[in-house]
Amino acid sequence: MAEISFPLPDLGEGLIEATVLDWLVEPGQQVERNQPIVELETSKSALELPSPQAGKVVRIHGAPGETINVGAPLIVFEVPDDTAGIVGTVPKDEAPKRRVRLSAVLDED
């Protein structure tokens, strides 16, 4: 298993930090991509941040009321080692299927 850390992104308009209002997930929980994971407040607005990926939550950073800088660790996921890179999918090893059959008279001359 590999751990993937997700840092706090720029939430818009070049803001440099955000305050945690409430965590919607906890360590050990399995989350899906786009599932809301945390409520954050910036000097402009309050918002729910969707999960960037599926995985098991390993750690969360920042208790409610604490401020996190953009680029600092926000949440750490655990994902299987065979999760593909940035693009593509891991091919599945499936039993070969065939439609063509061979027929031959093999003269062993």
Add this chain to the structure above:
Amino acid sequence: MSETITEMPPVIPAAAGIQQLSMQQALNRALDEVLAQNPKTVIFGEDCGRLGGVFRITDGLQAKHGEDRVFDTPLAESGILGMSVGLAMAGFHPIPEVQFDGFAYPAINQIVCQIARMNYRSRGTLPMPITLRVPSFGGIRAPEHHGESLEALFAHVPGLKVVSPSNPHDAYHLLKYAATRPDPVIFMEPKSRYWQKGPVDLTPAAADTTAPDGGNLTGARVAREGRHLTLVAWGAMVSRCLQVAELAAEDGIDIEVLDLRWLKPIDAEALARSVAKTRRAVVVHEAPLTSGLGAEVAQLITQGCFDTLKAPVERVTGFDVPYPSGDLEDEYIPNIDRILFGIQRVLEYRRG
């Protein structure tokens, strides 16, 4: 870019024997050992350092060997390969990575005009000990530029050697071998085979090219013995040809599978040896048909076995179109049935 932290693979004691490893793990271990053995080796590329590579091949190497030896580069392949030239001139052994094969195109000038011919141009005073790792071929349903089949292009360039492993064991030994050569080697890793595990004999190879464990590291390898027909393949197509051989056996056709491994230089003797026995050959590759490496293989077989061939060498390949992305891949990459059809055409052929 997200940050990935993964536990280091355990250090392997000498004579660790046989382990089940994925090709990713086998390549990672090979690079780890090469870094430990030769202080002049350096590894770099996009996301190779802190992230450990998008395919995890350089995972943990920066933490273990330091940021001076394993590091990230900007998104500029011409720079990655240009820097490799300079490092090689300065006495280093660079092991650069282009993240996906399609990203090699912006560095063709550096690869063809500098890396391949600097040794020649300098009358041997500036050898280019560069091992270029290229995650290659299709099979992972990636978008454009993330699946290509560039072996014919590289093999055509004088001064380059080209190799592609088909299983974790060969990946481990061929990478360690390639990374100790004095000349540039293009190391084409079949992406779609990165995750499958296989037995790897980790016993350190002897100083020469013939390791008792790794076997002969320079030529082709018979992946399966057979009597009636030789399937020639490399990279990801080897495992598919082994599946086809199993199916053909159900029909009473005994197929030999030759894993070519080295695409430059090609092991012409192994081709001749195999086809002299089977008298029929089909070559399978993912690249487009026209001017593909299958033509070279077919000619070498014809030259070596013209008197005994029962049929012209058949080619089962990709089509003469840009490498398709995503779901269309299955229509492009030679599948089981297309290979079986190719075999049937050869079996049916009658002279005169």
